[in-house]
Amino acid sequence: MSNERAAGHYNNFYEFTLSKDVYRYVDKLVTAPWPIQIGGLVERPQTIDALELVQMFGLEERVYRLRCVEAWAMVVPWTGFPFSKLIEKVALKPDAKFIRFETFHRPEQAPGVTRVPEYPWPYFEGLRLDEALNPLTFVATGIYGKPLPKQHGAPIRLVVPWKYGYKSIKSLVKIEFVAKQPKTFWETLQPEEYPFESNVNPAVPHPRWSQATERMIDTGDRIKTQVYNGYGPYVARLYAKS
Ligand SMILES: Nc1nc2c(c(=O)[nH]1)N[C@H]1C(S)=C(S)[C@@H](COP(=O)(O)O)O[C@H]1N2
Ligand SMILES: [Mo]
Numbered sequence: 085m086s087n088e089r090a091a092g093h094y095n096n097f098y099e100f101t102l103s104k105d106v107y108r109y110v111d112k113l114v115t116a117p118w119p120i121q122i123g124g125l126v127e128r129p130q131t132i133d134a135l136e137l138v139q140m141f142g143l144e145e146r147v148y149r150l151r152c153v154e155a156w157a158m159v160v161p162w163t164g165f166p167f168s169k170l171i172e173k174v175a176l177k178p179d180a181k182f183i184r185f186e187t188f189h190r191p192e193q194a195p196g197v198t199r200v201p202e203y204p205w206p207y208f209e210g211l212r213l214d215e216a217l218n219p220l221t222f223v224a225t226g227i228y229g230k231p232l233p234k235q236h237g238a239p240i241r242l243v244v245p246w247k248y249g250y251k252s253i254k255s256l257v258k259i260e261f262v263a264k265q266p267k268t269f270w271e272t273l274q275p276e277e278y279p280f281e282s283n284v285n286p287a288v289p290h291p292r293w294s295q296a297t298e299r300m301i302d303t304g305d306r307i308k309t310q311v312y313n314g315y316g317p318y319v320a321r322l323y324a325k326s
Contacts, residue, residue: 085147085159085160085161086158086159086160086300086301086302087302088227088228090158090301090302091158091160091227091228091236091301091302092107092227092233092235092236093105093107093235094156094158094301095107095235095236096152096154096249096250097110097196097235097237097254098196098197098200098203098207099187099188099194099196099197099205099206099207099255100194100195100196100235101196102196102199102200106235107233107234107235109196110194110233110234110235111234112192112193112194113190113193113194113234113238113255114193115134115234115238115239115255116134116135116239117133117135118133118134118135118239118240118257119131119132119133119257120132120133120134120137120240120256120257120258120259121257121258121259121260122170122174122258122259122260123258123259123260123261124180124184124260124261124262125176125177125179125180125261125262125263126174126175126176126177126180126261127174127175127176127177128173128174128175129174130174134225134239134240135239137165137170137223137225137240138165138225140173141165141169141170142165143163143164143165143225143226144163144164144165145161145162145163145229146161146162146163146164146222146243147159147160147161147162148160148162148220148222148243148245149245149313149314150243150245150249150252151248151249151284151298151309151313152248152249152250153248153249153250153278153282153290153295155293155294155295155297155298155299155309156298156299156300156301157298157299157300157301157307157309158300158301158302159300160227160228161227161228161229162222162224162226162227162243163224163225163226163227163229164222164223164224164225164226164240164243165222165223166219166221166222166223167216167217167221167222167223167242168216168217168218168219168221170223170259171216171217174261176213176261177261179263180213180261180262180263181212181213181262181263181264182210182211182212182213182261182262182263182264182265182266183210183211183212183213183216183259183260183261183262183266184208184209184210184258184259184260184262184266185208185209185210185211185242185253185256185258185259185260186206186207186208186253186256186257186258186259186260187206187207187208187253187254187255187256187257188206188255188257189205189206203269203273204269204272204273206257207253207254207269208253208266208267208268208269209242209250209251209253209268209269210265210266210267210268210280211244211251212265212322213261214322215244215319215322218318218319218322219318220244220245220246220315220318220319221242221243221244222242222243222244222245223240223241223242223243223256224237224240224241224242224243225239225240234255236254237252237253237254237255237256238255239255240255240256241253241254241255241256242256245313245315246283246284246312246313246314246315246316246318246319247281247282247283247284247313248278248282248283248284250269250270250278250282251268251282265280268280276291277290277291277292281323283312283319283323284309284310284311284312284313285311285312286308286309286310286311287311295309296308296309297309
């Protein structure tokens with residue numbers, strides 16, 4: 085596993101800053117109460133607080149690799165619950181095929197957004213329904229056995245370990261089930277560099293750099309990147325052309 089301090093001092097969270105020392109800028113974020121709106125193509129749309137979700141589903145721990153598209157990586161123990169538990173609770177309508185996720189938008193608490201006004205805030209992401217239902221897709225409320233520090237996406241975030249890190253959207257406030265593939269934040273800005281699917285793949289270089297290897301943020305070791313970030317046995321069948 086990666087060193088806890090290193091993991092919490094090298095983050096991407098553009099709402100606060102474009103630099104990696106996010107932990108210096110997060111104090112003003114208010115993380116409780118934290119209502120999350122769950123809606124769209126579901127039978128039981130609802131607003132649930134992050135704490136209530138934890139009480140409802142309980143917590144388990146998962147040690148996952150996290151691979152940023154910028155070719156750095158870490159291995160961290162998340163606590164949380166599988167995303168699929170949430171789907172059972174809201175009951176999907178049959179035409180729900182994708183999910184759109186959204187982060188908070190509070191320029192007074194996260195002033196980084198005002199420094200890049202050309203970005204389409206609030207940060208948003210998306211998954212196919214079958215990707216979201218995969219048992220690896222995780223909702224994290226903690227890391228290293230503690231509640232999530234703000235720089236890691238407090239109080240609640242998504243973790244999709246076989247995709248580049250930007251798919252793992254932090255500080256979630258909205259989950260919407262939809263019929264058509266939603267746009268994502270990075271896809272809106274640079275579709276060739278950050279496509280919707282964005283599975284980790286060492287054989288497909290980013291237009292501006294190789295994805296063949298990655299640097300571990302704590303040790304500095306450079307290691308080979310694995311296809312699907314090493315989770316192929318669990319997810320490759322999602323992408324097998326029939
Ligand atoms: N809302 C939001 N979520 C986000 C980001 C962001 O800037 N804003 N950055 C993403 C990127 S690029 C990565 S690599 C991971 C990093 O997660 P970590 O800082 O907890 O390791 O968060 C992702 N989630
Ligand atoms: Mo990233």
